[in-house]
Amino acid sequence: MVGNRAENLVDGHRTLPVLLADLAAARSTIHVSMFLFFNDPIGKEIEGVLCERARAGVKIRILVNLEKTEMGDPFSTGEEEMMEEDPDFPDDAMDVDALAHRLRNWGIKVLDSNLDFDKVPDTQDTKLSEQARLIKETSRMDAAHVDHRKVITIDGRIAYCGSANFGAQYLFHVPFDPAIEAHEEADRVRKANGPEPWWKWHDGFVRFEGPVARDFDAYFRERWVLDGGDDYGAVTTIGRMGPPSGIPVGAISLRANQPDNQPNHVREVFLECIAEAQRSIFIENPYVYQTAVVEELCAAARRGVRVDLIVPALKWNDNEFSQDAMQHEYPKLLDASVRVYEYQNHFTHLKMATFDERISIVGSANLNFRSMENDNDFELVARVESEEFARGINAEVRDADVPFSQKIEPGKVGFRARVRDPRTVFLVWRRLI
Numbered sequence: 001m002v003g004n005r006a007e008n009l010v011d012g013h014r015t016l017p018v019l020l021a022d023l024a025a026a027r028s029t030i031h032v033s034m035f036l037f038f039n040d041p042i043g044k045e046i047e048g049v050l051c052e053r054a055r056a057g058v059k060i061r062i063l064v065n066l067e068k069t070e071m072g073d074p075f076s077t078g079e080e081e082m083m084e085e086d087p088d089f090p091d092d093a094m095d096v097d098a099l100a101h102r103l104r105n106w107g108i109k110v111l112d113s114n115l116d117f118d119k120v121p122d123t124q125d126t127k128l129s130e131q132a133r134l135i136k137e138t139s140r141m142d143a144a145h146v147d148h149r150k151v152i153t154i155d156g157r158i159a160y161c162g163s164a165n166f167g168a169q170y171l172f173h174v175p176f177d178p179a180i181e182a183h184e185e186a187d188r189v190r191k192a193n194g195p196e197p198w199w200k201w202h203d204g205f206v207r208f209e210g211p212v213a214r215d216f217d218a219y220f221r222e223r224w225v226l227d228g229g230d231d232y233g234a235v236t237t238i239g240r241m242g243p244p245s246g247i248p249v250g251a252i253s254l255r256a257n258q259p260d261n262q263p264n265h266v267r268e269v270f271l272e273c274i275a276e277a278q279r280s281i282f283i284e285n286p287y288v289y290q291t292a293v294v295e296e297l298c299a300a301a302r303r304g305v306r307v308d309l310i311v312p313a314l315k316w317n318d319n320e321f322s323q324d325a326m327q328h329e330y331p332k333l334l335d336a337s338v339r340v341y342e343y344q345n346h347f348t349h350l351k352m353a354t355f356d357e358r359i360s361i362v363g364s365a366n367l368n369f370r371s372m373e374n375d376n377d378f379e380l381v382a383r384v385e386s387e388e389f390a391r392g393i394n395a396e397v398r399d400a401d402v403p404f405s406q407k408i409e410p411g412k413v414g415f416r417a418r419v420r421d422p423r424t425v426f427l428v429w430r431r432l433i
Helices: 012-024 041-055 066-071 079-084 096-105 126-138 182-191 212-226 265-276 291-302 320-327 330-335 387-404 414-418 422-429
Strands: 005-010 029-034 059-064 109-112 151-154 158-162 204-209 252-257 280-284 306-312 339-343 352-355 359-363 379-385 405-407
Touching (some): 005 012, 012 041, 012 151, 012 204, 029 212, 041 059, 041 096, 059 212, 096 109, 126 212, 158 212, 158 359, 204 212, 204 379, 212 379, 265 359, 265 379, 280 291, 280 387, 291 306, 291 330, 339 387, 359 387, 387 405
Parallel strands (some): 059 109
Antiparallel strands (some): 158 204, 252 379, 352 359, 359 379
8 A cells, every 4th residue: 555654663652642642633533442441640641632632523432341441451450559559649540431431521432342242233334234243143252252452543544553552551651671670660660759650561552654544444443333333434534734754664454353253364464474484583472372373483483484482471471371371382482493582571562573574563463362263352453564664673672672581492491381270271272361
């Protein structure tokens, strides 16, 4: 697609100011699809900009999982504990109903993406009606599936796609020090009465500008209508005031999956890119253990492709069962000469991949069963063709993160990697992680 640009915004201190500026400049529409949206200092800051734009007449629609946000998500992000330890934040970060109520008072439309598959969408679009039918017939139970996508579109011209949610662990103003343990860093800041005494995650978004924003919005519209929202049709593109941002990129294709009986297009694009790689593969992802992905990575390494994999270390992973399932694959990966690194001190929640320094995949998908099987969660990724963009990810993520990671050596994976927790076996068997 001609005319698209992309900018990789790694970590909250780079992402948040750019996102706030884009939201504040919106003139027509803002659409947000977010898994979690906390009622914490960052959530309130984003709320303030959204309400100001709503007062100015911008049409704003927000799709968010209110139930899972209130839970802190099913596996606990630590949001509640972190905010309780912030002396400057007296409110309840988990009171997302109050947040949604305030947003709605300003005319912002907010829908809960905690799915009700029995809904009949109010649309004349036969494609959407067919999607609703397939989801209803395929899904085992509503609670087993979540809309995990993280997409923001603005004026039909700007789109964000990535792994971060709206909250203080994901987005912030003060950068974290990757050499200092997250909780220790937060304690130091708190004792010094400094700002943002939070344990921050390594996370981010990619900002796109150009025609591809309308493609992202088409996916938002599908989910919005399927969850009972108004069928607003295609958005109108509002031209930019000022020079474009980001680097020019080549073709961008979006791949999505949902809980239906169709092949998982997100999994397939990963498998295609891994199988076609000739020189190098880099993946940073918090959960890497889906069987087909692991096997294809091993096959690539055995045919001489350099494969670098960066994942979290157990101490900082928010899901010990997923870490258990991932570590169980270490011997297989190491035997095939995959380079496995565990990122230290902070939880890496980034979901990025590059292939031959030419193709990149960015988005919300984990390389686990929930994201990669045919009938679990809603995910969305972008496949980007650009040597400059891919090399930028390798420099800003791979090369920056390896020095703060521990390389896993063959023969030293430990007892935990060789003997899986029985609870993990059950979860893997049911494809629940």
